[in-house]
Amino acid sequence: MAAGERSWEEIRKDFPVLDQEVNGRKLIYFDNAATSQKPLSVIEAMTCYYEHDNANVHRGLHELSNRATAGYEGARARLAAYIGAQEEEIIFTRGTTESINLVARAWGEEYLKAGDVVLLTEMEHHSNIVPWQMLAQRRGVKLRFIPITPEGTLDLTNLDQLLEGVKLFSFVHISNSLGTINPAAELVRRAKAAGATVLVDAAQSAGHLPLDVKELGCDFLALSGHKMCGPTGIGLLYGRREILDAMPPFHGGGEMISTVTFEGSQYKPSPYRFEAGTPAIAEAIGLAAAAEYIDGIGRARIWEHDQLLAREGLAVLSQIPGIRILGPLDHRAGLVAFTLQSAHAHDVVSMADQEGLALRGGHHCTQPLLRKLGVPASSRASFAFYNTIEEIHRMGEILKKVQAFFA
Amino acid sequence: MNLEELYQEVILDHSKRPRNFGPLPDATVTVRGDNPSCGDEIELSLKLNGDQIEDVKFTGQGCAICMASASLLTLKVKKKDKAQAETLLTGFKDMLTAPEAPESNEALGDLQIFSAVRRFPQRVKCATLSWRALEQALEAHAGSVTTEEPAS
Ligand SMILES: Cc1ncc(COP(=O)(O)O)c(C=O)c1O
Numbered sequence: 001m002a003a004g005e006r007s008w009e010e011i012r013k014d015f016p017v018l019d020q021e022v023n024g025r026k027l028i029y030f031d032n033a034a035t036s037q038k039p040l041s042v043i044e045a046m047t048c049y050y051e052h053d054n055a056n057v058h059r060g061l062h063e064l065s066n067r068a069t070a071g072y073e074g075a076r077a078r079l080a081a082y083i084g085a086q087e088e089e090i091i092f093t094r095g096t097t098e099s100i101n102l103v104a105r106a107w108g109e110e111y112l113k114a115g116d117v118v119l120l121t122e123m124e125h126h127s128n129i130v131p132w133q134m135l136a137q138r139r140g141v142k143l144r145f146i147p148i149t150p151e152g153t154l155d156l157t158n159l160d161q162l163l164e165g166v167k168l169f170s171f172v173h174i175s176n177s178l179g180t181i182n183p184a185a186e187l188v189r190r191a192k193a194a195g196a197t198v199l200v201d202a203a204q205s206a207g208h209l210p211l212d213v214k215e216l217g218c219d220f221l222a223l224s225g226h227k228m229c230g231p232t233g234i235g236l237l238y239g240r241r242e243i244l245d246a247m248p249p250f251h252g253g254g255e256m257i258s259t260v261t262f263e264g265s266q267y268k269p270s271p272y273r274f275e276a277g278t279p280a281i282a283e284a285i286g287l288a289a290a291a292e293y294i295d296g297i298g299r300a301r302i303w304e305h306d307q308l309l310a311r312e313g314l315a316v317l318s319q320i321p322g323i324r325i326l327g328p329l330d331h332r333a334g335l336v337a338f339t340l341q342s343a344h345a346h347d348v349v350s351m352a353d354q355e356g357l358a359l360r361g362g363h364h365c366t367q368p369l370l371r372k373l374g375v376p377a378s379s380r381a382s383f384a385f386y387n388t389i390e391e392i393h394r395m396g397e398i399l400k401k402v403q404a405f406f407a
Numbered sequence: 408m409n410l411e412e413l414y415q416e417v418i419l420d421h422s423k424r425p426r427n428f429g430p431l432p433d434a435t436v437t438v439r440g441d442n443p444s445c446g447d448e449i450e451l452s453l454k455l456n457g458d459q460i461e462d463v464k465f466t467g468q469g470c471a472i473c474m475a476s477a478s479l480l481t482l483k484v485k486k487k488d489k490a491q492a493e494t495l496l497t498g499f500k501d502m503l504t505a506p507e508a509p510e511s512n513e514a515l516g517d518l519q520i521f522s523a524v525r526r527f528p529q530r531v532k533c534a535t536l537s538w539r540a541l542e543q544a545l546e547a548h549a550g551s552v553t554t555e556e557p558a559s
Contacts, residue, residue, distance in 0.1 A: 344470035346445050346533060347414075354410050362445045376446030376468060405411075406419070406471070 008305065011297060012386040014039040025356030028391045033176050033204060033335045033382030034360055035226045038290070042229060045289035046282045056278055058255060072281050075288035076271070082291040083221065084212035085238050091271040092284055095235035096203040097127040099222035100170070102237055102274060103199055104131035106250040107220075111197075112167055114140030119162060119169040119196065121146040121154055122372060123178055126365040128170055128201050146171070148372070152178040152327040154187075163194035170220075174204035177366040177380070178327030179310070179335045181205075188217045197243070203227055204333065207294060207384075209303040213238050225283065230290035234283035237274075244270035251276035302385045306334040309383040309392065316396035317381070320403050326378055335382035337364065340399075343406035345377040351402045352379075357395055413523045414471065417479070422471035427481035431464040439551040440467075440540035442532050447473045451480075451540040455547065458488045470533050472524060477537035479518055489545055496545070499538050503531050 012018060015037045020027050029037060049071060055064035057072045073087075080087045093099045112118070118132050122145045132143055146162055147155045152175075163169070169191040173184050184200055191198045199220040202211060207228025213221050220243075224235040239247070249256055249267050253276035258266045267273045294302065313336050317323055322341030340348055349361030360380045363370045370378065381395060431437075434452035441448045447469030454462040463481045468474075484492040498512045502522050511519060524534045532554040539552045 344445075344473075346447075346470035346530065347472070350410055350527060350530060351414075363443075367443070370446070376448070377470075405414070 005301070006297075008385065008388070012388070014041070014293075015386050016040060016043075018386060022356040022358070023354050028357045028387075028394060030381040030383060030387065030391070030395065031358045031360050032384040032387075033227070033364075033380065035232065036207060036229050036384050037386065038229055038231065038286075039293050041293050042231065042286045042289045046231060046286040049282045049285045054282075057281055058272075068281055071285045072279065075284040078288035078291050079236055082211075082295065083206075083223075083238055084214050086241060088269070088271055089213075089238050089241050089244065091237045091239065091244070091274040092279055093222075093235050093237050094233055094280070095224035095226065096125075096201060096222045097224075099220075099235060099237035100127055100199070100201065101131045102250045103170075103220050103222075103239075104135045106247050106274065107197075107243070108132075108135045108141070108168070109139065110248050112139055112141045116141045116167045117144050117165050118142070119144050119146065119166040119171075119191075121171050121182075122148045123152075123154070123175045123180060123366065123369050124170075124172055125176055125201065125203070126367070127203075128172060129368065132170070141167075148178075148369070151329075152373075153180050154182060159190060160194070163191055163196060166191065166194060166196040168199065169196045170199040170201065172201040172204070174208070174333045175327065175366075176204050176335065176382075177337050177364045177369055177378070179332035179337070180327055181331060181333055184218075185216055192217060204335075207290075207302075208299070208306050208333065210299045213240075219243055225287040225290060228287075228290055229293055230287035231283045234280045234287045236287075239270070241270075244274070247274075249273045249276070253277045255279070297385065305385050306383065309387055309389070310334040310336070312389055312392045313381060313383060313395075316392050317399070319396060320399050322403060322407070324375075326373060326375065334384070335380060337378040337380040339375055339378050340403055340406070342403055345379045347406065348379045348399070348402055351405065352395075352398055355398045355401075357398050410523070410527065413520065417517060417520050418471050418475040421475035421478040425465075425474050425478040427464045427478065427485070428466065429464055430466060431462060433462075434464075436544045436547050438540040438544045440536045440553070441551065442469070442473070442536050442554040444554065445470065445533070447533060447536055449473065449477055449537055449540065451477065451537055451544060453541075453544045455489075458490070460484050460487055460489070460492060465537065469536070470530075472521075472530055473533040473536050476521060476534045480537045480541060483516070483518060484541065492541065492545060496538055496542055500535060503534060 017037050053067040055068040057069045076090045077087050080090045149155045188198050198218045200218045202221050202223045206223035219240045221238040226232040256273050256276040258268050324339045326337040345361035349359045352359050431452035435455045437452040439450045449467030451465045463485050465477045498515050501509050521534050524530050543552050
């Protein structure tokens, strides 16, 4: 810890929800990949907005509307800074899922035609598969998948071939099931060189490591606020300015038009063209507070701590008899999915819950991936910077007990 | 009863050594049940002779609650007639899913142990999967059932 830095112990106290008992035991929240907890500053930013400034944005001429607009647009600027983008390149959405659907609909339907190839990977979340399958049904585009190696990394041996004729390449930065950290900058560079437009799913990376879209060089990037200490119901799509300026709208309605006549409408420039209707104002303000909070700690420092938790988590889990750990054994993010020989994931998660330990069990919205791995369901422990080494050790004890119980 | 007790009482025994587990070559109806949210998959086969369930077996894989429930189901409905099986089925489903927990139902016997699953809503699907398969099999419809509601 450098001089002037707050300790992790102190930082943990910013999260009121962590201080409670569940089933009579101290809560250990290890379901951070599903959604992270929220610090007081985020909760207070949203409460403060509702208590003092609430109004609709962009439409009122009155003071409160001015304040709401300033808060909302200020949030856009804050998020732009968070990922190294310009304000005009930030579209607020409900989250990663909506962001990807926006690209599939607005960009995909405009620029892709029958026979065009969309390249994905075998480790995608359903939200980066289903929208493309829907587009394939409507437009006849072809889907292609980069396979994974037995270790759970992308098999890039034939990447050049796989990239042939690809119009869009969309891939996950950090896998929510395997913990794999994909070489995003390299993948973007090679796909761009092959002439593809590139979308990065940053749902699992945005709250954990420094991200700069200009450095990555991607055309689109999607993230969810609720996985980075922000509220649910808000996320964003970054789109490179030239692309957004040329792209047709997504939803139609108020806020996204400049003039409407009965005969037709003129659309606003981006990003407003893509934000029809009253947006999630308080949520945007909460998300900006989350970005501020995370950068207050520092993403480089958070990532370093994540790595510590990841290594310890892996070491502790490896001690459990009959465990199979999914994904790579090194260079991975702070989440570990596993199966136990003796117990099904649902039983593991239910028993862990009895001990106050919150894990996720199931397919983690990556059914095709788990099927390929031959795993019907897995349990997953996913860490955040407010988690501790002691919690990881306690998890080890609990899981050993569960393992013995079912053995 | 807490979950550990629930497991201990009967579920562990039946999930580790499921009864009537295996294929039923002379089945008259087979229904596949799956629970996509967690990967439970079972196949329930009945040999019906008129209204009589002469034999019943299941195969598949799933969590302990799912496997134990299927195992107990086979013990309960074997050699029963359809009407008796339907009564059990209704009793079992009500025990887990009726808005008000019913009074204890003696007819369910061992199955009453599953009433504790009520308090774990995520696990109700696991306990009822084989019963949903039975429901369909009794209507003599081979096919499949899922815990997810299909879009209509
Ligand atoms: C890698 C990845 N992509 C996309 C999503 C979808 O995010 P959301 O449900 O917030 O839209 C998730 C969330 O689980 C995820 O882990």
